[in-house]
Amino acid sequence: MTVKVGIPRALLFHEYHLLWISFFEELGAQVIISEKTNKNIIGEGIKNTVDEACIPVKLFHGHVLNIKDKVDYLFIPRINSIFKNEHICPKFCGLPEMIKNSINDLPTIIDTEINFVKSKNSLKNTIYEIGKYFSNDYKQIMSAYDKAYLKFKNSKRIIKENPFSEVNMLNNKKIMIMGHPYNLYDPYINMDSIDKIKSMGAYVLTPEMIEDQYIFDYAKKFDGRLYWTFARKLVGTALYLIDKKNIDGIIYVSTFGCGVDSVVADIVEKLIRRKSDIPFMLVTLDEHSGEAGINTRIEAFIDMVKWRDISENNISAHG
Amino acid sequence: MKITFPHMGNLYIALKAIFEELGVGVIPPPKCNKRTLELGTRYSPELMCMPFKITVGNYIESIENGADTLFMWGGCDVCRIGFYNTLQKDILKDLGYDIQMICVEPFESIQQIKNFLKKLKMVSGENNYLKFLTIFIKGIKLLNQVDEFEDLVNKIRPRQIIKGEVDKLYTKFEGEIKNVKGYKETLNIIKQNKEKLKKIEIDNNKDVLKIGIVGEIYTVVEPFINLELIKKLGDMGVEVHRSVTSSEFINEQIDFVPFIHSSKKEVHRAASPYLDTEVGGHARNTIGNTVLYSEKNFDGVIHLLPLTCMPEIVAQSILFTVEKEKNIPILKLVLDEMTGEAGYLTRIEAFVDLLKRRRESIFNEKMLSRS
């Protein structure tokens, strides 16, 4: 009988799903992913998580509840660091504990530590630790990972080859939506923001469409240590956009109570306002956010972007 | 040069003396007050944690009093504290303050200790490393002394016969500290007051409840942030023990030095069944110390955290299990600039009542089983 491994469709799933899914499948496991976020998942998540936690963590709990009874293993790695000298939100490091202490009757949890803060030398060990649950063959585990990684890398390239340059030639407004991947790519939590903006005739871009190397290089220009991977990525994105001036508006999607965003959104907003004239809006979501409020904000923002254009054209016509 | 630093409970006593020993002018920030918080809230990112806001307020008030150099610590962690100095530098610059900043990074390597010494050199113009070392040791000693003094205060307060006597002495002590300079004078004041404290008349037979405080360090050691929690509990006849203090924190950082002791290992061991890894901040200590308090038969534990504190949220979810398994009541208090006094007091009083009744029922059960 095939072993079933469950992955909650939440948090870093939105960034690494291709890697994780193909790795487990290469090892012969059946991968079961929780349903797309829905009312039930969010409701159960809120009910089973400490009050003070942010909504993405509550959602993670909801997704665990959604699949825990259907699988033999749950993949909840303890993610400490995914890049050298960088950390990740403290809540990710404590995620296995949070789940174990908040939810009963769990299957076996694969809570292998992923920690590349000192170097990536431990990568092979980490892969082996995870793979061991499904195979004893070191070589098989490594080749499964290599195959999965290739798939993951290739998919990233596809995103990147849908580049700014192409969009640049079109006349539509280009709007960057930035924020944590799990806020951007979960349409339930952001209330279909991306589709809403598209339906208003604008192009939507996300930080994932910018070449990693650019983000690295631009983040280095920031005066201060960006020790969170998310911080480096988002500040790098902002500085890139400010420098290239290839965007008509920036919307930062954040969630209430997010510690990382309380810092990063502030840095990003100040940078954009001081060093550029790009319209910027911060949208803060929580479980009580009403869709009407989001619609109003997005509509007004797009109005503002378009309105600026008209006034600029007028000025040039007169001048 | 006039140097200042953020407030964190009684830490200022040691810092002030150290800088005076180095021959630097010191302007400690005014005691944290409503205005400190208001200034801090006005200029900080809205959803930033409260310690950050208070610190910003401290700096502004010190600068208004003439400070031109800021001393701060940072970069220690995966939590927000590592960003404090970057953001605060920017906020102060934006306000038009022309100041110099000295930020201390944690000692993870010899290089970082060297950097620290280099910074000290910059501040003091002093070149003798040996002198730095002696002053540093003196600072650690002062810090330990102050915290010992404070622990004694917390022990005696619930047992004093005349209510208010301990606090009168403490207020006078703070005034005296303001007027002395350097290590020796400061140490003397602490010692003198310790003696005076021991002479306060107490009721030795009083049956006092014991509550341990765990949580994020600023909220535990800074009375303004926790709305004088320890004093309030003391006045209700509760002996309070703080598991995280400035001295313990520093000792944990440098306990590779032979004469420094910290309870880090013991705390981590106690935490290990529940959390066996660092998740930033004081989360691991929160778990470990709660376990230790239960083993030491404390009546209850209060868990303090600033709103949206990332590491303590992890701790909080684990504390549910610890509370059940170790059978020790835990009260969680989340603090931010909007915390109102009334609701806060109600919760503390109710918790103390609960602990009293619990202790009585345990006592009765014992009596019954004996008879």
Add this chain to the structure above:
Amino acid sequence: MKKCYLGVDVGSVSTNVVVMDSDENIVDTLYIRTQGKPIQAVKDGLKEIESRLDKDVEILGLGTTGSGRQLASVMLGADVVKNEITAHGIAALKCVPDVNTIIEIGGQDSKIILLRNGIIHDFAMNTVCAAGTGSFLDRQAERLNIPIQEFGSLALKSKAPVRIAGRCAVFAESDMIHKQQLGHNEEDIINGLCEALVRNYLNNLGKGKDIRAPIIFQGGVSANEGIKRAFEKILEQEIIVPKYADVMGAIGACLLAKDEVSKTGKTNFLGLDVAASDFSVKSFECENCPNMCEVVEFYRDDELVARWGDKCGRWSDVKVLSKEKLA
């Protein structure tokens, strides 16, 4: 025949109707409480306006705004359905053409809008529940048993302000009761509440924003003198409260409608007597997926005219009305 435009602003607390003539003069305004019944409020408002208007008035176009803008549009047939930020900005520019900052505080929403050279440059809306909104004051007024209309004048009498803490209305209430029990007098407490609202507003919305004069204060709460004074005190700037400060959204909607009709040359407005129609709403929970969306069906005189509420478009697509026109 006098040619006019109609603006309807359906908010959570009030529903406002404005009639403006083609020279952009305000002919009539109406401010009524929504009281949780937006359909009834729109009907009542329209009927009231109809009875007050001269018989020779012709409505050339309709604009709707506010959180109930889609609903009002479905009911009445709007030429333009605009979010309230843009509408408020347009109206403020009409009153004070060089306005740089708009402070707008309504019942459950508050906004800050920054304008530069006559265009909206930046804006923000409240993120934390009732922190800096009118309902914060309403709730405390109810608690103190003082009509909200008297709040402002009472606050002006305060000599020694009291600091009231509380991010949301509920916590502020407990702190306020605490301050009452400490014996502070009523005027000081009321003034404390006004300052708390202004402080919360500025900390939530004003952070990092360059609040430059001229500053306009509008929205339902702008009638409160105590709040105006608190803003002037904290910002150290003069605050302008325009004549029609409480119906600015509806004025903006009129202006936008006029603009739209001049472009298209026709109107979608169904006429003032549409208010006499029978409007009804039915809703059901869709069970097709775990989202369990609450789908709303809207009927005008028993005819199904719109559906909304579904995330997938399964129901709302059925009708002619496109999805983005619905809330």
